[in-house]
Amino acid sequence: MNQPTELTIAIDVYRQRRERVLAALQAAGGGVALVPTAPEAIRNRDADYPYRHDSYFYYLTGFTEPEALLVLDASAAAGEPRAILFCRAKNVERETWEGFRFGPDGARDAFGLDAAFPVDDIDSELPRILAGKPALHYALSTSAEFDGKVRGWLDTVRARERSGVMAPAASHDLTPLLDDMRLVKDAHEIAIMRAAAHISALAHRRAMAVCRPGIREYELEAELLYTFRKHGAQSPAYGSIVAAGANACVLHYPAGNAVAKDGDLILIDAACELDGYASDITRTFPASGRYTPAQRELYDIVLAAQQAAVDATRPGVTFDAPHQAAVRVLAQGLLDTGIVDRTKFSTVDDVIAERAYARFYMHRTGHWLGMDVHDVGDYRERGVPVDADGVPPWRTLKPSMALTIEPGLYIRAADDVPERYWDIGIRIEDDAVVTPDGCELLTREVPVDADEIEALMRDAKAAAGS
Structure with a gap:
């Protein structure tokens, strides 16, 4: 030791x-x-x-x-x-x-x-x-x-x-x-988490840069692990998820030996632990370096949902507020694309009320982050009056709380879903620290905009001479 x-x-x-x-x-x-x-x-x-x-x-x-x-x-x-x-x-x-x-x-x-x-x-x-x-x-x-x-x-x-x-x-x-x-981080903790986020972002950028059709999931995982250790992180913060194609619709899919094909998306949910503190990043990018029209359509919906959740993350709101902001954008996108049947649900409020979105978005938009990737802390208030159903209110966000913001869409092949969207899984995740007037995203050294991701991959191929 x-x-x-x-x-x-x-x-x-x-x-x-x-x-x-x-x-x-x-x-x-x-x-x-x-x-x-x-x-x-x-x-x-x-x-x-x-x-x-x-x-x-x-x-x-x-x-x-x-x-x-x-x-x-x-x-x-x-x-x-x-x-x-x-x-x-x-x-x-x-x-x-x-x-x-x-x-x-x-x-x-x-x-x-x-x-x-x-x-x-x-x-x-x-x-x-x-x-x-x-x-x-x-x-x-x-x-x-x-x-x-x-x-x-x-x-x-x-x-x-x-x-x-x-x-x-x-x-x-x-x-x-x-x-x-x-639950409330001090300056010492935030400094380490910022450093961990930097290393994890470098790893994601490297994975995007080396990705090409024909690469296997475990090869991309190896690039991540190499970057973590090269830059001083002690270990991954959790088991790396590297999912090609339809595997991205499996939420906790471990990196396997599947081959990334031309036209596949690659979903990577991976990050390092540095000096006892976790980071947590997810990016979804095209194996070929360019999104298909259907992939780009869904990707932009998820990115808009994430931005809505980011905008909702600030002191004084509940932990649930970013989730509800993201759900509204995702539900509207599912309605607009026809993935949710427009003959059954005429408005976004109907989609939300009936939880029709949950078939395609089955997790919450974030969790606490810190020493553990799913860090400690109650999500609901203790010792306060409960509602009519006996449920206490959601916890109120305060400065220096740290959480992830990670909406997604997972569209499995099904007869009642337009075929162009089949087997597309997308998640975008960043680490946020609540500030006095909003939040700071620690993990944006790796791009989220689709055009920027495509540019990074295109430049990497040009530099490699391929």
Whole structure:
């Protein structure tokens, strides 16, 4: 394991986040919060999957090694440590095989913690920390293994009750507090997300530039992965979708070995993860470098829908507002093209009311984005009055929230659909950060306008001499 980059280690950023959690726990009556990192996972036999830390843990520590636990003690007495890390001890032999380890002392100093202990001491140290504390806070019931460890630590404390030691009397879910914190990005996060978006945009431009009829989906995926790593991203943010022709109508189609044919569209939904933060881009472009009239017609509808959603993304509106703006444009386009039967639906309001568009647009227009590509955070408000159906209102957008904007149309071959539109799948996706008066799109270094995409591909062919 390599040592983290300087960008990863922003001591003040992580310390301030921990202080916010501690202050919130103190306001709620105190107690101890436990935030474990992710376990290592075996791929097969004695080979592990590439390790990826837990996002909550990383958000509060910046620490990327496995076998670690953060303890935040909001009831610590004056002078006692409040931010405590358990991590792997220094071990020269293991470091020869696996790479650098900070060790407790190194991690304490590098990441601004109050104290650190070897993880092998956790079963003796943690019951001591929990003893006499009023409450325990952690991600309840998300890991059966960790729940079992917590029960063991609490049982150890309870075994001392006759000597006057009391175990925490209550357990609370820590994730709503952390989710709300993570939902609004700070400047440090936005800077990394902007850098991740830049790398992902370079990858999409490269894929467009090398694409030609006869190329296979996995070849385009290889160009994406190469660009991610070449420019410093640690990994893809999710499994890359590279879909040629009719495969683009499969929403989560993994890059396969299908050959892109002349006349096919290529839908690529792929992006990198950089220093713990995801980007998320989708572009749809012609394998030959030029859209057919039917493809261009549908593409322009989807692009107009995306622009309507972008225009609707601003502080004070609900999370649902961009989706509804996109749906109206898509529904009108489906009506105008005759893909939705005009003898059954005479107006766009009819199409929307009957959800006739949902056959061709079956997902929502966006999701939260951050450390996870589908990032944490409620989409509806908590603790507010519900409507007549018992449903709370959609969450209101605020500055520095990050979300995707990704409308699409997926027209499978069917007898009741004009044949010129058969097997056309189009999605256009960008990453947006809400600003005080609108939103900033982080991913527009790769074009979305059809003419600009065609020009990029034409120039790339000319430069290659083909």
